């Protein structure tokens with residue numbers, strides 16, 4: 842099990858022009874703008890779990906990214922977008 846970044850869509854302000862996490866993510870094709878939803882979106886298959894996106898998003902006081910556990914098979918242990926996700930990011 843390892844951790845990947847997940848954007849909390851209800852908190853992301855990409856629709857207002859924020860692209861901080863996208864600019865800072867060191868992995869190519871990992872963090873991108875979902876132009877349909879206008880929120881930042883993590884490709885969990887590319888995320889290396891460095892948490893840089895969390896740092897820059899929190900530094901800008903958006904707090905819209907959290908790390909979530911992923912199983913060995915690559916499945917999120919809890920689904921993004923659930924309102925219960927906050928505070929339940931780590932499940933072991």
Ligand code: SF4
Nearest residue numbers: 853854859862898903
């Ligand atoms: S830094 Fe945070 S608020 Fe800005 S686009 Fe990324 S997830 Fe959204």
Ligand code: SF4
Nearest residue numbers: 866888889891892894
């Ligand atoms: S944790 Fe690192 S690799 Fe993963 S999305 Fe954030 S900045 Fe990119």
